Amino acid sequence: MTNRENYLAIARRQGYEYMPVHFNMCPSLQEKFRQYQETHDLFIPEGPSHVGSLPMICAKPEDFLPYYENKPLKPGANIDKWGVAHEPGSKAAFHMTYMRHPMEDFDSLEQIRSYPFPVFTPEGAEQQKARTEALHAAGKAVQGALNCSLWEQAWYLRGMENLFCDMMSEDPMAEELLDRVTDVAVKQIESLAAAGVDSVYFGDDIGMQHTIMMSEELYRYWLQPRLKRVIDAAKAIKPDILIIYHSCGHINELIPNLIEAGIDILNPIQPESMEFRQIHAEYCDRLSFHGTIGTQTTMPFGTPAEVRQKVFENLDIAGKKGGLFVAPTHMLEPEVPVENVVAYIRACAEYTSR
Amino acid sequence: MYDFLELNKMVETGKVKVVKELVQNALNDGVSPAAILNEGLLPGMNAVGEKFKNNQVYIPEVLISARALNTGIGLLKPLLSADAVEKPGVAVIGTVHGDLHDIGKNLVKMMLESKGIEVIDLGVDVTAEQFLDAAAEHGAQVICCSTLLTTTMFEMENVVKEAAARGVRDNLFIMVGGAPLSDAFCEKIGADCYMPDAASAADAALAWLKEKNA
Numbered sequence A: 001m002t003n004r005e006n007y008l009a010i011a012r013r014q015g016y017e018y019m020p021v022h023f024n025m026c027p028s029l030q031e032k033f034r035q036y037q038e039t040h041d042l043f044i045p046e047g048p049s050h051v052g053s054l055p056m057i058c059a060k061p062e063d064f065l066p067y068y069e070n071k072p073l074k075p076g077a078n079i080d081k082w083g084v085a086h087e088p089g090s091k092a093a094f095h096m097t098y099m100r101h102p103m104e105d106f107d108s109l110e111q112i113r114s115y116p117f118p119v120f121t122p123e124g125a126e127q128q129k130a131r132t133e134a135l136h137a138a139g140k141a142v143q144g145a146l147n148c149s150l151w152e153q154a155w156y157l158r159g160m161e162n163l164f165c166d167m168m169s170e171d172p173m174a175e176e177l178l179d180r181v182t183d184v185a186v187k188q189i190e191s192l193a194a195a196g197v198d199s200v201y202f203g204d205d206i207g208m209q210h211t212i213m214m215s216e217e218l219y220r221y222w223l224q225p226r227l228k229r230v231i232d233a234a235k236a237i238k239p240d241i242l243i244i245y246h247s248c249g250h251i252n253e254l255i256p257n258l259i260e261a262g263i264d265i266l267n268p269i270q271p272e273s274m275e276f277r278q279i280h281a282e283y284c285d286r287l288s289f290h291g292t293i294g295t296q297t298t299m300p301f302g303t304p305a306e307v308r309q310k311v312f313e314n315l316d317i318a319g320k321k322g323g324l325f326v327a328p329t330h331m332l333e334p335e336v337p338v339e340n341v342v343a344y345i346r347a348c349a350e351y352t353s354r
Numbered sequence B: 001m002y003d004f005l006e007l008n009k010m011v012e013t014g015k016v017k018v019v020k021e022l023v024q025n026a027l028n029d030g031v032s033p034a035a036i037l038n039e040g041l042l043p044g045m046n047a048v049g050e051k052f053k054n055n056q057v058y059i060p061e062v063l064i065s066a067r068a069l070n071t072g073i074g075l076l077k078p079l080l081s082a083d084a085v086e087k088p089g090v091a092v093i094g095t096v097h098g099d100l101h102d103i104g105k106n107l108v109k110m111m112l113e114s115k116g117i118e119v120i121d122l123g124v125d126v127t128a129e130q131f132l133d134a135a136a137e138h139g140a141q142v143i144c145c146s147t148l149l150t151t152t153m154f155e156m157e158n159v160v161k162e163a164a165a166r167g168v169r170d171n172l173f174i175m176v177g178g179a180p181l182s183d184a185f186c187e188k189i190g191a192d193c194y195m196p197d198a199a200s201a202a203d204a205a206l207a208w209l210k211e212k213n214a
Helices: A005-010 A027-039 A063-066 A109-113 A120-136 A151-158 A162-166 A172-197 A216-237 A253-262 A276-283 A302-319 A339-349 B007-011 B015-027 B033-053 B060-077 B103-114 B129-137 B154-166 B183-189 B198-212
Strands: A050-051 A085-088 A097-100 A142-145 A201-203 A241-245 A265-267 A288-293 A324-328 B090-097 B118-121 B141-144 B173-177
Touching: A005 A276, A005 A324, A027 A097, A027 A339, A050 A120, A050 A276, A109 A172, A120 A172, A142 B007, A142 B173, A151 A162, A151 A172, A162 A172, A162 A339, A162 B060, A172 A201, A201 A265, A216 A241, A216 A253, A241 B118, A253 A276, A276 A288, A276 A302, A288 A302, A302 A324, A302 A339, B007 B015, B007 B033, B007 B060, B015 B060, B033 B060, B033 B103, B033 B198, B060 B103, B090 B103, B090 B129, B103 B141, B103 B198, B118 B129, B129 B141, B141 B198, B154 B173, B154 B183, B173 B183, B173 B198
Parallel strands: A050 A142, A142 A201, A201 A241, A241 A265, A265 A288, A288 A324, B090 B118, B090 B141, B141 B173
Antiparallel strands: A085 A097
16 A cells, blocks of 8 residues: 555545554654654654645734733744734743733624734645645645644634624624634635645634533534534535544544544543543444544653554554554653654554454 | 522623623612622523533533633622621632643632632642641632642642641542543552543532531
8 A cells, every 4th residue: 555545545444554643743753853863763653744724814913912011021922923922931842832812802793803804825836736646646635734723723712711702692703703713714724735636634622621611502502603604615615524533532422523523543542531442332333533642641641552552553443454543642741752653653663454 | 589590601601791780780779799799690601511511511611601700700799798698618710730731720710609609719739737837827618639640649749648747647638630530649659639521620619518517
């Protein structure tokens, strides 16, 4: 099987030859991993190749400063393309930042309507297509990612407390904001689908550690139809495109809504919040999975043997047909031992279904 | 006896405008501000807290109820004399050093306030020294430490150690909370209490303060 055939076979539960790895590391762990690789031979089973999203045309960072006039930003704050500010923390906070919301003080629909949302230029579309075709010609699977979520991007702009209150009181501001963000996501995913990518990764955190974040009723009223709109837009262009949807935490009760919206692969099945065996038993005829190796437990605090055992155990649950891209459930943070990253990679490389 | 049922319900369901009206009506009827707070507003928010604990409602319901509560309190504040309101105690709250997440911490703060506990919010990235300094400054008996990250969870142990080093450990109830935590972790670092949700945390803080100050 080529890399692409193997990837699609796992995603579609058709039997596979090898388990590709997928993981992200924070900058300090990347450096330790790089040093490890200098002195050790490590075979890394390759996952899909990635294509970037369309370039964004957006206001300049300084154009967003008036939105922070009431509570000025800390020195060193960085303003992103959406106008969301990210303030640095102490040295102990490593790469993490504190988010500030430009729409925090908004109290009228007009303020949202006149906000400088980013727009995407179609100029990058040709490039996306050319890169996807070249990768396919080389037998590689291609995954795109939306650099825009729906719920999360909307609350990054407005603040979570404010947006939840807007939604609860059916404030037209919530509708306008969510629609504007959804419009951007639709443009993005249409272009990835037209380029011919095999899968698109995106998502929103809609779970807490032990419960769903909002009621199913609220989710279905505000967010699920917009998620469906984004997925429908992609599948109208490329019906067999695979949608990999991410939400941290416990989302059991919301999974049927995600399936109804058209997702194909659910990430990350956080083991501290959901039982993979149970989720798999319930949905394995309709869904594939990505993740399952805990980044609050096994990856930082387990032994390399425990990491290996978890990888094998979960791949065994998924079975010979596949349906699981086994991976750490989140970015690997500074406290994860390099040995555990290596154990994860080796376990994927050495796994053969039993 | 004034009928607060409607006000309770409107706080619980987060109807800000109606809460404003009902609080004003009660004041016009000559009801004391303390009674409006204790019997009209706080029970509504507490009802949400109970439902939140039992997964019958979720974050949005808590937020909108807290907003209604705060609107009501805003009307009463200028009229409330300090001694007319029963204050169970003072809590210092913050997200520990190295962690910048505050959604969970803010929920706990809301729940503590709904119990009448005065909360000193130190924000995020708070060092052990800052927790203890603030507790001393404000006469707090409860310290609530929050974290989302495995990277920073052990920072909570420094708060416990700092309290011991300053000789004030026995006077303080040190509570820990956040996604990766557990009872076992709480015990391991020598903290006093871990609760898995914001409403239970507020219950535990209130119970401890009542017992301590009985």
